[in-house]
Amino acid sequence: MTNSIEVKDLTLNFGAISVLKNMNLDVAEGEFVVLLGPSGCGKSTLLNCLAGLLEITDGQIFIKGKNVTWAEPNERGIGMVFQSYALYPQMTVRGNLSFGLKNAKVPRAEIEAKVARAAEILQIGPLLDRKPAALSGGQRQRVAIGRALVRDVDVFLFDEPLSNLDAKLRSELRVEIKRLHAQLKNTMVYVTHDQIEALTLADRIAVMRGGIIQQLAAPQEIYNRPANLFVAGFIGSPSMNFLHGSTVDGGQAFRLGDLTLSLAAYEGGMIGTRDKVILGLRPEHLLVQETAEPGVTIPATVELDEPMGADSLVWLQAAGTQMSVRVPVERRMAPGTPVHLKVDMAKASLFDATSEIRI
Amino acid sequence: MVDATIPANTRTDAEPRGAKPKRALSGRNIMIYGTLLVFSLYYLLPLWVMVMTSLKGMPEIRMGNIFAPPVEITFEPWVKAWSQACTGLNCDGLSRGFWNSVQILIPSVILSIVVASVNGYALTFWKFKGSDIFFTILIFGAFIPYQVMLYPIVILLREMGLYGSLWGLVLVHTIFGMPILTLLFRNYFSTIPEELFKAARVDGAGFWSIYAKILMPMSLPIFVVAIILQVTGIWNDFLFGVVYTKPDLYPMTVQLNNIVNSVQGVKEYNVNMAATLLTGLVPLFIYFVSGKLFVRGIAAGAVKG
Numbered sequence: 108m109t110n111s112i113e114v115k116d117l118t119l120n121f122g123a124i125s126v127l128k129n130m131n132l133d134v135a136e137g138e139f140v141v142l143l144g145p146s147g148c149g150k151s152t153l154l155n156c157l158a159g160l161l162e163i164t165d166g167q168i169f170i171k172g173k174n175v176t177w178a179e180p181n182e183r184g185i186g187m188v189f190q191s192y193a194l195y196p197q198m199t200v201r202g203n204l205s206f207g208l209k210n211a212k213v214p215r216a217e218i219e220a221k222v223a224r225a226a227e228i229l230q231i232g233p234l235l236d237r238k239p240a241a242l243s244g245g246q247r248q249r250v251a252i253g254r255a256l257v258r259d260v261d262v263f264l265f266d267e268p269l270s271n272l273d274a275k276l277r278s279e280l281r282v283e284i285k286r287l288h289a290q291l292k293n294t295m296v297y298v299t300h301d302q303i304e305a306l307t308l309a310d311r312i313a314v315m316r317g318g319i320i321q322q323l324a325a326p327q328e329i330y331n332r333p334a335n336l337f338v339a340g341f342i343g344s345p346s347m348n349f350l351h352g353s354t355v356d357g358g359q360a361f362r363l364g365d366l367t368l369s370l371a372a373y374e375g376g377m378i379g380t381r382d383k384v385i386l387g388l389r390p391e392h393l394l395v396q397e398t399a400e401p402g403v404t405i406p407a408t409v410e411l412d413e414p415m416g417a418d419s420l421v422w423l424q425a426a427g428t429q430m431s432v433r434v435p436v437e438r439r440m441a442p443g444t445p446v447h448l449k450v451d452m453a454k455a456s457l458f459d460a461t462s463e464i465r466i
Numbered sequence: 467m468v469d470a471t472i473p474a475n476t477r478t479d480a481e482p483r484g485a486k487p488k489r490a491l492s493g494r495n496i497m498i499y500g501t502l503l504v505f506s507l508y509y510l511l512p513l514w515v516m517v518m519t520s521l522k523g524m525p526e527i528r529m530g531n532i533f534a535p536p537v538e539i540t541f542e543p544w545v546k547a548w549s550q551a552c553t554g555l556n557c558d559g560l561s562r563g564f565w566n567s568v569q570i571l572i573p574s575v576i577l578s579i580v581v582a583s584v585n586g587y588a589l590t591f592w593k594f595k596g597s598d599i600f601f602t603i604l605i606f607g608a609f610i611p612y613q614v615m616l617y618p619i620v621i622l623l624r625e626m627g628l629y630g631s632l633w634g635l636v637l638v639h640t641i642f643g644m645p646i647l648t649l650l651f652r653n654y655f656s657t658i659p660e661e662l663f664k665a666a667r668v669d670g671a672g673f674w675s676i677y678a679k680i681l682m683p684m685s686l687p688i689f690v691v692a693i694i695l696q697v698t699g700i701w702n703d704f705l706f707g708v709v710y711t712k713p714d715l716y717p718m719t720v721q722l723n724n725i726v727n728s729v730q731g732v733k734e735y736n737v738n739m740a741a742t743l744l745t746g747l748v749p750l751f752i753y754f755v756s757g758k759l760f761v762r763g764i765a766a767g768a769v770k771g
Binding site for chain 2 (some may be wrong): 155158159160179180181185186187189190191193194195196197206207210211251254258266
């Protein structure tokens with residue numbers, strides 16, 4: 108498979124501040140890659156570099172095998188969709204869609220055909236003669252996607268396209284973007300800070316922090332086997348429960364105070380005996396039960412429960428910290444109830460406390 | 467659905483309901499409108515005196531009572547001011563100055579606004595190394611007193627062969643308009659989302675194309691503000707006009723001064739008043755035509771800038 112985008116040793120400094128550090132990223136043809144991270148992690152900056160809107164300090168960018176490091180944005184074969192839609196307010200929807208084609212000196216008849224096709228795909232045909240001000244947020248974002256669509260680009264770049272929409276519209280358009288990707292099979296790079304968007308849309312997610320890609324993998328892999336403590340804590344809502352302890356007996360068990368948990372079922376590398384480790388347990392990988400099982404359960408006390416519709420979140424005091432567990436919504440639990448949490452060690456994550464890397 | 471009927475006890479007419487009634491003649495209203503009235507009288511009185519005097523003959527003016535309306539209305543002073551009043555050797559009235567001013571005004575306004583808007587555009591969206599320093603220096607220029615630069619510019623224009631010509635004055639107006647206009651445009655353009663500019667670049671538009679097709683159509687209010695500032699500023703300019711041109715090419719303001727201050731013969735107050743009103747007509751016209759847009763542009767520039 109050929110790579111649609113190749114980023115080689117990309118570095119970007121703003122004065123003394125290093126924004127992107129020696130970054131490498133390959134995106135396969137037709138792949139949907141999501142750049143995910145907290146604000147200021149450099150994800151939008153990376154996208155702007157791919158688009159040619161920012162001058163890079165060092166490194167190379169290839170799109171479709173062509174070195175576009177010094178190319179202008181319109182020469183790169185990319186289309187971009189922005190968070191604020193960025194529609195030209197004085198032009199009609201038709202004008203917005205055809206502006207790029209007119210700049211590229213495409214013949215008039217061809218422009219009309221392409222605009223009509225994009226309007227059909229995005230179902231904005233009836234809106235073609237309206238100005239952006241007369242459109243709703245969702246319609247505006249469709250037009251913005253259409254503007255990339257008409258230009259027959261190889262790569263779509265999305266810069267937090269759904270962040271300005273309300274929750275309902277956001278989930279609708281999310282599905283639509285996924286459908287669009289299935290239909291067009293273009294390469295797409297999508298920036299977001301919303302992990303739901305990332306987990307639902309991506310073929311692969313690149314979790315970023317401080318200008319460095321922390322982990323680049325399929326959504327399930329990122330969710331189940333986070334490469335380091337940051338990824339583990341960033342992905343998942345509510346976030347993973349962390350227990351700070353040590354491993355004993357040559358890595359056979361995890362110990363925290365009086366608590367001992369068997370690591371026999373843990374799927375990972377060589378554990379060994381370590382002084383400081385962090386055990387990460389997702390709220391849905393814990394089971395609340397009344398009976399204790401040595402080496403498998405953690406004794407806990409219920410603090411409060413939060414019914415969330417589909418399921419319920421229970422907050423407990425266990426092993427000296429606060430932990431959360433997901434339970435069926437019918438199961439109400441009174442504060443103060445003593446329970447035991449059964450650990451599914453096969454789905455747990457163990458990190459070295461110093462390096463914060465998964466063991 | 468909620469039951470639409472309202473309980474009966476809330477519907478008694480004695481209880482306050484709906485919009486609160488307002489009294490027209492409240493103490494507050496009297497204060498506001500009274501103050502407004504006094505101030506408008508204060509500002510309108512000089513205009514009243516000028517218009518009335520300009521419509522009187524000299525014998526009537528000598529009788530005094532400057533506030534009284536004319537007994538016999540005459541337009542003679544207006545005609546004389548426009549086409550016959552003498553300044554120095556020329557006796558063709560203000561008309562010569564008017565056309566001089568028009569010839570100075572139009573190229574100066576167009577040139578200064580084009581240069582400044584492109585400046586503002588480049589300084590906002592096409593930042594280059596040192597562009598902020600460049601902008602600071604440009605703004606600093608606005609604070610240097612004109613008097614300091616008067617003579618150096620005379621030499622500069624002389625060396626360029628433009629001294630004493632209309633184009634020399636146009637150049638001076640363009641240069642002196644640049645700092646404040648650039649600031650005006652830069653502030654306005656920086657309220658335009660950068661993503662719009664990025665989208666246009668992805669769409670393959672270049673420097674001039676983005677300026678002309680995207681930004682200009684969005685920025686009508688600020689162009690109107692700039693036009694008004696420049697038209698009134700350049701039309702009312704006296705100093706540059708008198709320093710950088712020669713008597714044949716004096717703008718209207720300089721000529722007005724020469725008419726009003728001429729020491730020979732009787733003081734013709736009615737002609738002076740008519741000449742002054744004629745000179746003020748252009749800025750007045752501009753304000754009336756574009757008042758609404760002006761306020762909109764100023765507000766847009768001020769609030770978001």
